[in-house]
Amino acid sequence: MWLVLLLVAFIIWIFYRPFKFWIIDPWRIHRDLWAQGVPGRHIPIIGEIFNIRKCILAENPLAHSTALAAQFGDYYHVSFGPVARLDTFDPALINGILKTNARAYHKAYIMRLVLGALLGNNNLIMAEDEIHAQHRRLIAPVFQHQNLNSMISLMVEITLNHMKKWSIAATAAHDDDKPLILNMHEKMARLTLDIVTSCVFGTEIISDENIHETIYRTITESLELMEKRLFNMIAIIPIINRLPLPSKRRIDKCICEGKTIIRRIVDDRKKGLTKSACKVTAGHETTSTLMTWTLYNLANNPDVCRRLEAEVDSVLKNDEEITPSTLSLLTYTEAVLKESLRLHQPVPGIVRTAVKDNTLVASDGKEIHIKKGTGIFINFYLLHQFDDNQSDKLLYPFSAGPRSCVGQNFAMLEAKIMLALMIRRFRFELEPGQKQYQSIFYSAFDTYGLTEWTLEKMPKNVKTDQQNTKWTKSNGWLYRSHNARSKFFCLKCGHQKKSNDKSAWSSVYTTLLFRARYLEQMDADGVIWSSDQIQIKIFEQGCQTCETYGSGRLDQDSIEQAFYWLHI
Structure with a gap:
C-alpha cells in the first residue's frame, strides 16, 4: 500500500513540475502585474514565440516588438514560451535593472540553454555575482588604455593585409570591366576574427588557415543553429532540447571542433579554455556587425561619408602612422560609429530573470513590484529610437552597470582603426536589389553585400595642360x-x-x-x-x-x- 502511494506521489510530482513551470508560474506573474496596472497580454505555453517567428520569416523581426510598444507603451508584460516577462525600453526601469538593482537579476534560463552550450557557464559572459566579479577583475587589466594602445599597430597591420586582398580581387574584377561584389558581413567577420584572435592568442594563428577557418565556421554555424532552435521552441523544451536531432548533432560537432582548436592553442599559453572562447565569440561578432552596418549607413548617406573622408584625410596626412594621439582627433569618425550603434544595435536586447523580489520605479513614477522568477527583456533597439527633442536620451550599445561589456574600449578602438583605413582607400556602394534587416538574437545580422571600389585622392593644386x-x-x-x-x-x-x-x-x-x-x-x-x-x-x-x-x-x-x- 505504501509503495503504491509513493509511486502515485512520484508520478504526480513528475507531472506537476512541468505543469507548474509552463502553466501556473507564468499565470501568477501576469496576474500580479495586471493587478499593479501594468498593461500586457498572456498567451499560455507558446507565448509570443510564433508571432516573433512570423516576423522573422517576413524578414522584419523587430516589427513585433515595435507593434507591442505601440499598443502598450514603454513597458508591458508578455510571455516568451513559458516565461512570463516584463518587456521595457523605459530609461528609469532599465537603469534600475542594470545598475541600481543589478544583483537582483541574473542571466535568463533561456540564455543559459542557448549560449551556455557554446561558451560554458563559468566565464565572464555567463557567470553571476562574485564569480562574475572575479572574472571581470582578472580580465579588466587587458583592456586598460596602455595595453590597448600597444595593440594599435597589430590592428593596423591586420586591417591593411585584408584590404590588400580586397584590392587584388578588385583588380581582377575590373580587368573584366566588372565591379567587385563583396559580402561585407562575412569580410568584416573574418577581419575582426583575425584581430581578436591575434590579440588573444598571437599573430601566428592567422597563418594557419585551418585554424582560422574552423573558428569562423564553428562560431557562425553554431549561433545560426541556436537561433533557429530557439524560435522553433526546441531549445526551451526539457528533454527535447537534449534529443540527438540533426541540429543538435551539428551544434555539438561545431562546439567540439571549436573547443579542440582553442584548447590546442591555449594549452601552450596556460590560459583558460572558456575564457578564451568567450573572448573570441563576443569579441568578433558584435564588432563585425557594427562595421557592416556602418558601411551600409555610409553608402546611404553620401554627405556623411564625404565629411568622414575629409576628417580622416585631415588627421592622417600623407598616410602617417596611426597613433593614440591621431585616433583621439577622429571625433567625427567616432560619432559615425556611435550613430551606427544607435540605429543598429549589435545586441538589440538582453534578457534577465529576477532572482529575488524587488521594486522598480518607471519614468512616470509608477512603482512596479517584480516577483522572483519574472523574466525581463530590455529592448535597446526601441530605447535608441529617440528624437532630437527627447530629454532623457540614453545610449547603451555595450549595456551598463556591473555587467557592461568589459571590452567596449577595445571594440571602439578596433572599429575606428578599421573605418579610418577603409574609408581612405575604398568607396563602398550598396548592391541594388538586396534586402536588409536586423536580427533580434545574439547579433544584428544583415543579408546584403556591398559593391567595393577603391578610392584615391587627387593632390591639390595640380595644373593642367589641356592642349598637349x-x-x-x-x-x-x-x-x-x-x-x-x-x-x-x-x-x-x-x-x-x-x-x-x-x-x-x-x-x-x-x-x-x-x-x-x-x-x-x-x-x-x-x-x-x-x-x-x-x-x-x-x-x-x-x-x-x-x-x-x-x-x-x-x-x-x-x-x-x-x-x-x-x-x-
Whole structure:
C-alpha cells in the first residue's frame, strides 16, 4: 500500500513540475502585474514565440516588438514560451535593472540553454555575482588604455593585409570591366576574427588557415543553429532540447571542433579554455556587425561619408602612422560609429530573470513590484529610437552597470582603426536589389553585400595642360601622352615605368569619380579636364618597385601637369 502511494506521489510530482513551470508560474506573474496596472497580454505555453517567428520569416523581426510598444507603451508584460516577462525600453526601469538593482537579476534560463552550450557557464559572459566579479577583475587589466594602445599597430597591420586582398580581387574584377561584389558581413567577420584572435592568442594563428577557418565556421554555424532552435521552441523544451536531432548533432560537432582548436592553442599559453572562447565569440561578432552596418549607413548617406573622408584625410596626412594621439582627433569618425550603434544595435536586447523580489520605479513614477522568477527583456533597439527633442536620451550599445561589456574600449578602438583605413582607400556602394534587416538574437545580422571600389585622392593644386597632355587606357596600363612622348607612371609613388620594364609593375585599371562642382571642361572626345580636389577611383595592385600598396599619393613633381580621363 505504501509503495503504491509513493509511486502515485512520484508520478504526480513528475507531472506537476512541468505543469507548474509552463502553466501556473507564468499565470501568477501576469496576474500580479495586471493587478499593479501594468498593461500586457498572456498567451499560455507558446507565448509570443510564433508571432516573433512570423516576423522573422517576413524578414522584419523587430516589427513585433515595435507593434507591442505601440499598443502598450514603454513597458508591458508578455510571455516568451513559458516565461512570463516584463518587456521595457523605459530609461528609469532599465537603469534600475542594470545598475541600481543589478544583483537582483541574473542571466535568463533561456540564455543559459542557448549560449551556455557554446561558451560554458563559468566565464565572464555567463557567470553571476562574485564569480562574475572575479572574472571581470582578472580580465579588466587587458583592456586598460596602455595595453590597448600597444595593440594599435597589430590592428593596423591586420586591417591593411585584408584590404590588400580586397584590392587584388578588385583588380581582377575590373580587368573584366566588372565591379567587385563583396559580402561585407562575412569580410568584416573574418577581419575582426583575425584581430581578436591575434590579440588573444598571437599573430601566428592567422597563418594557419585551418585554424582560422574552423573558428569562423564553428562560431557562425553554431549561433545560426541556436537561433533557429530557439524560435522553433526546441531549445526551451526539457528533454527535447537534449534529443540527438540533426541540429543538435551539428551544434555539438561545431562546439567540439571549436573547443579542440582553442584548447590546442591555449594549452601552450596556460590560459583558460572558456575564457578564451568567450573572448573570441563576443569579441568578433558584435564588432563585425557594427562595421557592416556602418558601411551600409555610409553608402546611404553620401554627405556623411564625404565629411568622414575629409576628417580622416585631415588627421592622417600623407598616410602617417596611426597613433593614440591621431585616433583621439577622429571625433567625427567616432560619432559615425556611435550613430551606427544607435540605429543598429549589435545586441538589440538582453534578457534577465529576477532572482529575488524587488521594486522598480518607471519614468512616470509608477512603482512596479517584480516577483522572483519574472523574466525581463530590455529592448535597446526601441530605447535608441529617440528624437532630437527627447530629454532623457540614453545610449547603451555595450549595456551598463556591473555587467557592461568589459571590452567596449577595445571594440571602439578596433572599429575606428578599421573605418579610418577603409574609408581612405575604398568607396563602398550598396548592391541594388538586396534586402536588409536586423536580427533580434545574439547579433544584428544583415543579408546584403556591398559593391567595393577603391578610392584615391587627387593632390591639390595640380595644373593642367589641356592642349598637349592626355591620359588614356592601353592594355590595362595608365598611359600618358604628352608632345608625342609616352610615359607610364606609378599612381602611388610617381615612379616612371620604362617601356621595356613591365615586370616591375603590376596591372593598373583606372576609372574616375568626379563631383560636378569641380568640373571645368569636357572636350568632344569625352575627356574631362579638372582643376582641384578631384576624387579618383583606382583599382590596382601597387608598384612592385616601391612596394607600396594603396597608401601613397600621386607625386606631383614626377607626374607634372597630370589630369585624367573618363568616357561617360
